[in-house]
Amino acid sequence: MEFRFKSSEYDGEELIKSFKNDFETTDLSEEEYLDFKKGVIGSVKETHINKVFVIFQNYVTSTINNHTLHVVQNEPVFLLQFVFQGDFTISLDKDTDNVYSLKKHKYNLFYVPASNHLFTYRDQKKEILNIYFTESYLKEKMGSYFLDNNPDFLNAKKEKKIFSIFHQGMHLNVRLRNIVYEFLNCSFNGIIKKTYFESKLTELILIALNTPQSQPSNLKKEDKESLIMIEDYIKSHLNEELNIEKLSQQAGFNTSKFKTLFKELYGKPVFKYITHLRIEKAIELISKNDYSISEASYEVGYKNPQHFTVAFKKKLGYLPSQLIKD
Structure with missing residues (x-):
């Protein structure tokens, strides 16, 4: 071939x-x-x-x-x-x-x-x-x-x-995004990495082709476009303080409607999703760009590296220091 x-x-x-x-x-x-x-x-x-x-x-x-x-x-x-x-x-x-x-x-x-x-x-x-x-x-x-x-x-x-x-x-959806990012940010080496890749690709294919999609049928096109615009904004401003009031205003919604529609589209509350994006970005900075834990934590919006370490461990079950190559 x-x-x-x-x-x-x-x-x-x-x-x-x-x-x-x-x-x-x-x-x-x-x-x-x-x-x-x-x-x-x-x-x-x-x-x-x-x-x-x-x-x-x-x-x-x-x-x-x-x-x-x-x-x-x-x-x-x-x-x-x-x-x-x-x-x-x-x-x-x-x-x-x-x-x-x-x-x-x-x-x-x-x-x-x-x-x-x-x-x-x-x-x-x-x-x-x-x-x-x-x-x-x-x-x-x-x-x-x-x-x-x-x-x-x-x-x-x-x-x-x-x-x-x-x-x-x-x-x-968020579930598929998580699997993709886990695949792209694998920190294993050797045979373990090969086995991990094989399992993640199998998981990704099976879920992508089998899981009924949860895309909301009652979400207006213009509302969805506003939320996607806000997601892009969040991704490019992870190192800044992000709050519901400011994001809601930019999206053109009141805070209650913004929180409801955001969770409906992305499957997570706003701040859980922001934490998810921050940790994804930090993984990339540490494992691929040789950032220190402190540098990565500040880059993704954590003023205290210890708070970042706690959030990382809570989400992934291991410490960010394990991403640092010897």
């Missing part, structure tokens, strides 16, 4: 990745790419474990123009995508009649035949988790019923067309 990636943002030649059938491997391999063109900041990280190939895109472009990723693959695959930032479309090369889109805070499972296809990104910020696997792996985890009783999928497979399992994409 072979993939060829060529990005309008990557400063290099076409990237070629070769795999055994069904992405089989006995090892865990990880790579990180930082060689972007001028004006692009961030990284693309790859993880390959047995039967699964993962790409995490996390970068920002200085221009607002659309960017493309051209992919050529010689075997059909399934692609499970989780979009945190960066709306995009996927289509077969030069096929303008069958274009699928996926927006921020959504996920979907795509069947992608052996083909030349394009990802077109419409936002400057891209934060997308891409999980590739084959039909045999999906049936191993989900059984044959999931695919064999879907006539639309069977027809797309026969006609070698891209197909999305969920028509408009599914809501990326």
Whole structure:
């Protein structure tokens, strides 16, 4: 199995990745790419474990123009995508009649035949988790019923067309976000890390494809857009004091309505969700950017590092010092 990636943002030649059938491997391999063109900041990280190939895109472009990723693959695959930032479309090369889109805070499972296809990104910020696997792996985890009783999928497979399992994409709820961040911020090494990755990916796939979504049916579009705007604001101001009154005012709600709708959309009260985001950010700063415990705690809004340590231990069951590499 072979993939060829060529990005309008990557400063290099076409990237070629070769795999055994069904992405089989006995090892865990990880790579990180930082060689972007001028004006692009961030990284693309790859993880390959047995039967699964993962790409995490996390970068920002200085221009607002659309960017493309051209992919050529010689075997059909399934692609499970989780979009945190960066709306995009996927289509077969030069096929303008069958274009699928996926927006921020959504996920979907795509069947992608052996083909030349394009990802077109419409936002400057891209934060997308891409999980590739084959039909045999999906049936191993989900059984044959999931695919064999879907006539639309069977027809797309026969006609070698891209197909999305969920028509408009599914809501990326808090439970799935937690699993993704646990996967991305794993602090284990060696065989333990490999086993952890395998278990987390299995958990992520099973829950994403089985759990009925709790996306509120009575939430107005404009209310949801206001809450998503507030979530983006919170993420970019974690080092500041955040209070209900200020956030409610920015969202255009009274405090009671804001708290009710926020919990309805995100599954947690506002301050529990803020704590969740702060700890996620701190994990990244400590484990990937070599921040000290004190530096990370101040960066995510804790004036007292001890308070941060207590909150961290309460949520995750271990101390943040365990993230520091020897």
